[in-house]
Amino acid sequence: MNVETMTAFPHHPGALHFITFLSDFGYEAESVAICKGVLKRLAPQAEVLDVCHGIPSFDVQAGALALENAVPYLPKAVHLAVVDPGVGGPRRAVALQVQRGDYLVGPDNGLLAPAAAALGGVVRACRLENPALQLQPLSATFHGRDIFAPAAAFLASGGNMAELGGEVSPADLAGPLWPPPQAGPGWVRGTLIGFDQFGSARLNIRPQELQRAGVLKGAAFPGPVRKGPLIRIRGPLDAVVPFVYTYSQVPAGSLCLLTDSDGRLSLAVNQGSARRAFGLARGRSIILEAVQEQPSGSGGPHDRS
């Protein structure tokens, strides 16, 4: 089809009411609207829900994290996601069906993997390679419009996944972009995987992992009326901070560790930005250590070197 012949797909039983949409297209250009125009012309009955279009340009990891965090709260949908630095190159375009019944549509570059896992894992996957379900002539630079949006509209209309292209084994799909955390007696080493809109640093460590490694040895989790224990932070900064239930348990401007709303630990400054205050950058290793009972010369992972 082309832009003149772009008319609604037949509406089949099993159609999904929602299409969600995440991209790095930003809010200063018409790219998001062009994709939505394609969605609404091909799947007029679908309701489009924006996830976020403010993902930093080309930042697949940030897009993957945002999508993973959002999907558990979104209705069952076709989730269209486009953060695609390799557009026009050899990376595959794919659609994934996941356990919960949703579809994920986007480039096979790691963007979709964490969200697919959060929705129960991939049960079926295919390439997007059927020219009849793409907008022709295919551009080299805007596959969101020409390949991904038409595929999302096709699936939302109840179209048969097999018509989009050849099947891909779930095991062959690109995996997530950051390594899992490591732990030893009294320490857990994770990765600073991103920042929230206030500049709090998100770690890929969950509080249960602190407990398993003995960082919280015997100590209860923090609660609304009582802070938790002190924790030593090592990596791009070296500090001892309280593990708290809420920002307001430390003074404005002070650093704390808390469980973020996504269930992971986060380094935050109450009413401020940890990112700016400490010049933090994503991808850095962060080590969390027990402060109590930490013998000197214990040979932890943090030798000065």
Add this chain to the structure above:
Amino acid sequence: MNVETMTAFPHHPGALHFITFLSDFGYEAESVAICKGVLKRLAPQAEVLDVCHGIPSFDVQAGALALENAVPYLPKAVHLAVVDPGVGGPRRAVALQVQRGDYLVGPDNGLLAPAAAALGGVVRACRLENPALQLQPLSATFHGRDIFAPAAAFLASGGNMAELGGEVSPADLAGPLWPPPQAGPGWVRGTLIGFDQFGSARLNIRPQELQRAGVLKGAAFPGPVRKGPLIRIRGPLDAVVPFVYTYSQVPAGSLCLLTDSDGRLSLAVNQGSARRAFGLARGRSIILEAVQEQPSGSGGPHDRS
């Protein structure tokens, strides 16, 4: 309920079609989408209208002003508003029913007060404290998702306000955050309450108050074909500027005073930013004085001190 059991509330007579949504969550993260996912899963029939998510982080006053300005033009709705620097602390979470028939849902920190007044005043208010109408486990940092969005969806579905929690007397609710203007013969002192997207400085003074105080003594209001009188501005700047009907009545780059589209006075630079040009900041007192018939040594409020 929790994220797995989060299904649609029953749809009662008296349900409202619209939910509007304002926050300081920004456009670079998935927080807005998570709240909208909760709204659409709990109240699938509701139509969600974004008011603004670009309120500066933690800026309750800017959020209150945006909401107050918007609600008169919005359809009758449940207005969900989340600018909540005290999240997790002792501030109350509330729902307000107002005279026009709308509901306002958010933290009781002054954010909702001016909008409630613009809609005729609060007729009934309650706390949000029913765990069955919240997303469990309750996070300490994301009450927009866990408390406020579920309550908004419940009310939009026609749910009974009394089920949300205990009644609050309207007199006990947090009031607006800025003081009313003061006036004397030939002068009005107000507050710079915010900026529009072009950097024009909004004052909490309406042109009728200039007339009552004699600042516009005898002079007609400006119109499309004729500027109004000169007005002296004192405060963070000291200038004499024309009171105009429209920006284009002064040269590009020049300062003027005009009635903004919200009915309040505004200090603007034609095709420029008053904020940047004069380094203005919100919260500053601004005095507007008559230029004609201003006797020297009149003992106005502007003695150099």
Add this chain to the structure above:
Amino acid sequence: MNVETMTAFPHHPGALHFITFLSDFGYEAESVAICKGVLKRLAPQAEVLDVCHGIPSFDVQAGALALENAVPYLPKAVHLAVVDPGVGGPRRAVALQVQRGDYLVGPDNGLLAPAAAALGGVVRACRLENPALQLQPLSATFHGRDIFAPAAAFLASGGNMAELGGEVSPADLAGPLWPPPQAGPGWVRGTLIGFDQFGSARLNIRPQELQRAGVLKGAAFPGPVRKGPLIRIRGPLDAVVPFVYTYSQVPAGSLCLLTDSDGRLSLAVNQGSARRAFGLARGRSIILEAVQEQPSGSGGPHDRS
């Protein structure tokens, strides 16, 4: 009508389901929401699709380009567009009916002209001057709310264009803001008309014009497996760059010329910003010349002067 009496227009046969909306109102204020509130109160059945509200303030040319690029992909709609530095001054407010069946509503300052042409040209135009179809009292500064949104809602409800105001001859409407490209043997001179969200510089030159002028003399267009010929760029920079099919055919950080998704040529830096890398500014003339077979002293348009 006024804000209290603002109720739905009658819904006539021929109503359009979609209203699209572009503006320079930004995402940090409530202006967009106020206009949408007016749209939904006056045309409750219409579905509103945002095109973009991040157009730089007062930048009519950027708005015109975004709208022109978007409309071919959008469903048939009333396209509301407000970038209006002359608000309150003598510029006309207009509605245009175009060949495809859409309507365009906005200021007559060049904003609508390229999109109207992209939709087949204007078949009928009128002023917006009927006070009964405006929000009273008319503000001097917010015609998006008071004049344009009500007119868009009226047309989307199937209202008769003639009720909005007096007819305007299409020939009397403001034209597009940039000149067409010029060409001679071996060169094409165009204008840098804008940037995409990644900082790539959009030119108002299409690859077919390079071929007609002999800049691509004999050489095939680039494709997925083979770059095209080298092209000399003159103007704000002087460089010889490959004409490629996709960014990834040059190393990260390198400049290239490629056909953008809107069918025009674009100067781009792979995984970077051409705008920042070369300090480019819109409106500059850019000359594209053949590199092969370019005799010395050929008297092209690029003498050092």
